[in-house]
Amino acid sequence: MTPRGATGLQKAARRRVAVVGAGSWGTSFAKILGDAGCDVVMWARRPEVAREISVAKRNSSYLPGIILPLSVTATSDLHEAVAGASLVFLAVPAQTLRDNLRDIEASLDEGAALVSLMKGVEKGTNLRMSQVIEETLDFDPDRIAVISGPNLALEIAQEQPTAAVASSRNLELAQTVAMASATPYFKTFVNVDVIGTEFGGVLKNLIALAIGIVDGVGYGENTKASIITRGLVEMTDFAVAFGAETPTLQGLAGLGDLIATCQSPLSRNNTAGRLLGQGYNLDDVVAQMNQTAEGISSVAPVLALARSRGVDMPIVEQVSMVLQGTLSPKNLAPHLTTEDGVPQPESSDAIPVVKGWRRLFGSTKK
Numbered sequence: 001m002t003p004r005g006a007t008g009l010q011k012a013a014r015r016r017v018a019v020v021g022a023g024s025w026g027t028s029f030a031k032i033l034g035d036a037g038c039d040v041v042m043w044a045r046r047p048e049v050a051r052e053i054s055v056a057k058r059n060s061s062y063l064p065g066i067i068l069p070l071s072v073t074a075t076s077d078l079h080e081a082v083a084g085a086s087l088v089f090l091a092v093p094a095q096t097l098r099d100n101l102r103d104i105e106a107s108l109d110e111g112a113a114l115v116s117l118m119k120g121v122e123k124g125t126n127l128r129m130s131q132v133i134e135e136t137l138d139f140d141p142d143r144i145a146v147i148s149g150p151n152l153a154l155e156i157a158q159e160q161p162t163a164a165v166a167s168s169r170n171l172e173l174a175q176t177v178a179m180a181s182a183t184p185y186f187k188t189f190v191n192v193d194v195i196g197t198e199f200g201g202v203l204k205n206l207i208a209l210a211i212g213i214v215d216g217v218g219y220g221e222n223t224k225a226s227i228i229t230r231g232l233v234e235m236t237d238f239a240v241a242f243g244a245e246t247p248t249l250q251g252l253a254g255l256g257d258l259i260a261t262c263q264s265p266l267s268r269n270n271t272a273g274r275l276l277g278q279g280y281n282l283d284d285v286v287a288q289m290n291q292t293a294e295g296i297s298s299v300a301p302v303l304a305l306a307r308s309r310g311v312d313m314p315i316v317e318q319v320s321m322v323l324q325g326t327l328s329p330k331n332l333a334p335h336l337t338t339e340d341g342v343p344q345p346e347s348s349d350a351i352p353v354v355k356g357w358r359r360l361f362g363s364t365k366k
């Protein structure tokens with residue numbers, strides 16, 4: 001037993017962490033970490049945002065009405081934010097991560113771990129965020145973790161209870177990250193399936209775009225339920241083809257996030273899809289969104305990856321066609337039949353006879 005004395009009664013040293021990116025998720029996550037007892041220094045690109053966070057404890061452009069804990073401060077100086085932090089959480093757009101990493105590299109403490117909060121794939125390389133970190137910084141994968149799950153930023157900032165998954169090849173790191181972010185309203189489970197956890201977050205954005213599109217057209221719940229259900233099949237086939245575990249896709253980082261994102265008007269991907277369904281073209285939609293809708297940039301890399309492993313993704317293919325303006329949004333629903341009209345088995349994994357059908361008529365997995 002620890003003797004009552006200096007160590008027994010002293011409060012554990014507060015953990016110093018950094019959050020790079022002061023948009024909606026970076027700010028919300030900084031609040032979680034502050035509420036969990038960490039000393040948090042955020043990096044904001046714009047000095048006025050950093051000032052508002054440090055002085056007024058608010059980030060009114062991204063999280064209106066939310067007051068941040070006193071333990072959260074911000075700076076527009078990357079070195080000041082990152083140096084001395086044992087955990088560095090990354091919440092920037094997926095397409096800028098590589099450049100941002102180069103900027104923080106020299107300031108990282110030896111032994112610091114990097115935690116991706118992002119849900120995108122890098123265009124050009126088709127890499128997941130943890131892979132971009134590993135490649136850009138030549139970083140040990142045992143010092144990389146990711147967090148994903150049904151985590152709409154504003155709901156969490158309002159302290160509505162939710163759960164997430166922290167994933168790392170290094171289970172101890174996943175546990176450290178989960179404990180550092182444990183609050184009464186934010187519960188983090190752990191796993192070691194980084195591929196499934198990251199792809200869950202990437203892929204649900206694409207299905208949320210599809211849901212937004214049909215919503216914008218005016219289609220109802222049957223259409224949406226069928227897209228969500230078949231979307232989960234596409235997500236699972238894809239992720240498993242790259243080494244993910246099926247239960248991860250059935251868990252918080254897959255199904256959980258799919259439900260939250262497809263149901264909520266807070267989702268930027270869902271919102272972008274709705275605008276497309278209402279007839280706006282992609283340029284108009286991008287101009288109208290002043291926040292990150294990762295799905296728009298992830299469609300092409302995901303389809304390239306799918307083709308490389310022979311995975312059929314009819315819903316995602318059609319989202320891509322709507323984005324390019326080559327498919328009318330009202331024609332997105334017929335994805336549920338095959339082109340030649342031959343009925344497909346709904347699931348071929350459980351029922352042997354259906355496996356025979358799959359051989360005869362083709363399947364979603366080539």
Ligand SMILES: NC(=O)C1=CN([C@@H]2O[C@H](COP(=O)(O)OP(=O)(O)OC[C@H]3O[C@@H](n4cnc5c(N)ncnc54)[C@H](O)[C@@H]3O)[C@@H](O)[C@H]2O)C=CC1
Pocket residue numbers: 021022023024025026027045046062091092093094096100117118119120151152153154290291292294
């Ligand atoms: N908002 C949400 O509910 C959630 C978002 N995420 C993910 O978190 C990531 C960040 O998203 P949000 O914070 O929501 O986006 P956001 O659009 O609210 O904020 C993005 C932040 O990145 C900054 N930024 C833009 N360009 C930059 C650059 N070149 N270099 C550095 N910073 C730059 C912006 O100034 C802003 O502070 C995305 O990958 C998203 O999928 C994950 C879970 C929940």
Ligand SMILES: O=C(CO)COP(=O)(O)O
Pocket residue numbers: 119149150151152153205208257260261266267268269270292293294
């Ligand atoms: O990832 C999210 C919720 O888990 C946020 O979704 P959007 O990026 O579509 O807003």
